[in-house]
């Protein structure tokens with residue numbers, strides 16, 4: 710892991726305006742998480758994602774491992790580092806993707822692609838998260854890949870999460886305001902939405918596509934509902950109850966699955982949180 714000074718320098722380099730500012734002011738700007746000259750908060754978050762991803766790959770991947778590759782923007786850095794280690798250390802690694810995106814990442818980086826038919830037990834799965842609470846319950850599925858992500862994570866000896874500081878919460882809903890994603894069979898989206906609101910309150914919205922008319926269609930040809938819950942819940946019970954509703958494929962609640970989370974922090978450090986039961 711690069712030291713704090715190096716990281717701070719690279720963050721500063723991303724913002725040209727900062728280069729012309731006295732060091733003290735630049736530091737204050739980075740501490741405020743935003744810059745009046747550019748979108749530095751984005752750059753800082755990207756650096757934090759990279760720190761977390763590199764730490765996880767350095768600490769958990771070994772020769773002959775079968776590795777689950779998560780989805781999202783943070784995992785891109787993990788696959789970069791994985792490919793670098795495979796090249797430099799001549800590691801023999803097999804990758805199991807959790808989405809179409811992950812499959813493309815594995816192929817583009819020249820890594821060995823396989824599937825759960827051939828490797829139903831994985832050594833490590835590394836994946837991002839939308840939010841992580843104090844007991845390592847996760848909200849996932851911001852990118853719509855929750856079902857395959859949960860299947861692959863469920864096959865792992867170690868499920869390792871990588872995230873930037875914005876995902877770190879005491880309680881779910883503190884940072885992530887888009888709710889819990891729920892993948893549903895398309896014909897069931899209205900009854901499932903009504904059943905969730907009736908039972909747990911809040912609001913459910915059908916996730917709409919951005920560059921296509923109509924709803925988001927998942928890699929499994931289903932729809933995504935985003936349940937905007939109102940208050941803290943017993944997430945294990947909620948997860949089980951939602952999964953029992955006919956038409957629900959999977960929820961984005963990952964309870965008692967993650968072994969360790971790596972958070973890339975704003976000061977260039979990496980914070981870890983371990984699950985008490987793993």
Ligand SMILES: O=C(CO)[C@H](O)[C@H](O)COP(=O)(O)O
Nearest residue numbers: 781782783837850851852854
């Ligand atoms: O669950 C996911 C996709 O379904 C992602 O892992 C999650 O949305 C985090 O993404 P990012 O690394 O881009 O913040």
